[in-house]
Amino acid sequence: MSKIVILTGAGISAESGIETFRADDGLWAQHRVEDVATPEGFMRDPELVVNFYNARRAQAAEVEPNAAHLALALLEAEHHGEVVVITQNVDDLHERGGTQNLYHMHGHLKGALCYACDHRWPAPMVMAPGDACPSCTAPAARPDIVWFGEMPYEMDTLFDHLSQADVFAAIGTSGNVYPAAGFVAEARRAGAHTIEFNLEKSAVGNQFAEHRIGPASQTVSNWVNDLLQR
Template identity: 55%
Template sequence: MSAPRIVVLTGAGISAESGVATFRDSGGLWEGNRVEDVATPEGFDRDPDLVIGFYDARRRAVASARPNAAHLALARLEGAVGDRLLVVTQNVDDLHERAGSERLVHMHGELHSALCTTCGVRRRCDAELAGRPPCPVCGHRTLRPDVVWFGEMPYGLDRIEQAVLACDVFVSIGTSGAVYPAAGYVALAAAFGARTVELNLEPSDAAVPFDDARTGPATVLVPAWVDEMLSASSKR
């Protein structure tokens, strides 16, 4: 019998244990900035230098972070089940990739990518955007962070939805369950018969209860869950 089809949704909680700052604090600030100023198209229009500087700084900070045991465990699971696994991340860091994950969708964009506001091309970019490098396609110096802001459409929604509809197991790791469309995936998976699992530091705000909800650090919970999945698969 083949391995189950698995969709794993990851949020800020999985990267927090690598020292990556979470999205916002209780005051509605993101690393000391108002979310409206650094995570909306309107904020970028008002002060592009502030926004570009903010994401350049985040890119530098992430460069010094390292994948943790949770990232590595998911890469190990992919190595065992291959295309039966899809990781959907709300994170804009590259820790999943550096851990070895390849079947991955960054639904909220990536720090190591730039979007040209003139021609719409998305390309990997490790350079600091504060220097206003030219677009590699059209040549205009109109690159912005390739990060999905409030009011913008997340990436890969069709692929994600198809995977969620077809999965046998849906797992949510380190996410609050408060931001849509990601927050709706557990209900969609459950409606189509998937077993749902939450691995989180504390219970999320998901509207639909998970079949199995475990609380604790991702670096402890995720490797243990992966070991369970691999053990079960070996007995099939």
């Protein structure tokens, strides 16, 4: 029974209507990374940062999982082996699509984190600067998002999964951000077959053995149907 490890990025959620960061008209064209996606930016202007993620949270609540999310949940349910989904996305479309064996390496819009004691709890739809931590009561709530300069979550576990992969698939990710951009090399060292799903080859596209170019809702669905012989 084969083990399939899947990395998803902004491209899989874009078809649902989630704004991406790196497109020409994406979020980084509208906001400076340093202002809304770094610990320093948060300390400098917490209201700007909290409002930025409040807007992202509201947007995510208005969209629905697309065919690619549903296909990955179907693969997990019906594949005669293990399926692990690692996402760089902070929305909950995988969960709402039915995926259960899931890792949010960059955190989650629905989470809040105390920077005083590291306690985590479900975020309200609208956070406010200075919200109190329910554990230590410090006014130290922040979005539970991995910002630039911070270490993604559960990296040891993720590399363990990659080292055991028979198949590694990357869906809708730019290949520009490490450590996720190095996942394909790690999977290749483990002997995995590697496949990339994207609108075009990514920055690390030449490291993949196979490419399927086109919208994820189509290419991922077709791939899953092929694997499950549907």
